[in-house]
Amino acid sequence: MALITQAEAARILGVKSPTIHSAVKAGRISYIKDDKGRKLIDGSTLLDEYSRNTQTRKNTAHRSTPQPRQVEEGKESVARMSRTVEYIPDYDESRARTEHLKAELLELDRKQKEGLLVPAADVQSKWLDIITLSRTKILGIPSKAKQRIPDLDATAMSALEDLIRETLEDLAAEGGEEV
Numbered sequence: 001m002a003l004i005t006q007a008e009a010a011r012i013l014g015v016k017s018p019t020i021h022s023a024v025k026a027g028r029i030s031y032i033k034d035d036k037g038r039k040l041i042d043g044s045t046l047l048d049e050y051s052r053n054t055q056t057r058k059n060t061a062h063r064s065t066p067q068p069r070q071v072e073e074g075k076e077s078v079a080r081m082s083r084t085v086e087y088i089p090d091y092d093e094s095r096a097r098t099e100h101l102k103a104e105l106l107e108l109d110r111k112q113k114e115g116l117l118v119p120a121a122d123v124q125s126k127w128l129d130i131i132t133l134s135r136t137k138i139l140g141i142p143s144k145a146k147q148r149i150p151d152l153d154a155t156a157m158s159a160l161e162d163l164i165r166e167t168l169e170d171l172a173a174e175g176g177e178e179v
Helices: 005-013 017-026 046-053 091-113 118-138 141-148 154-178
Strands: 031-033 040-041 069-072 076-077
Touching: 005 040, 005 046, 017 040, 017 091, 046 118, 076 091, 118 141, 118 154, 141 154
Parallel strands: none
Antiparallel strands: 031 040, 069 076
């Protein structure tokens, strides 16, 4: 068993010292206290233990939270865990996520300013205007037909209006099923 300090463990794993400190505190890495009270980590099992016990947000529901183990003079005791079972990321991970989300928001803002993105409410309003205008124009066909073809009788006009309304109702019914 090769005992190493938390700083050495951070270098081995390629993370910062506070990450190792929080992993030890949360119990994701077990440690042994030496006679001076320093927390030393078993270097031979560090990588396996850290990767096995460190969770990401994608699979927090699948793993149980490990209990931190502390060994003092041959006695093993379980340290107190926080009251939440939910995974809380360390500072570096949290900051990286925040920066990533900020970058995504800036990208969306840039695309909107370039005219590549428009608000959904604007699109919906414009389509509603187009559909309403189209419906009005289509419903006006029978009266225009009567003006241009004066020989149309009331029966023909009624049949024409019925066909148009039936067609509009069919279109409305098909549109309702897709939405």
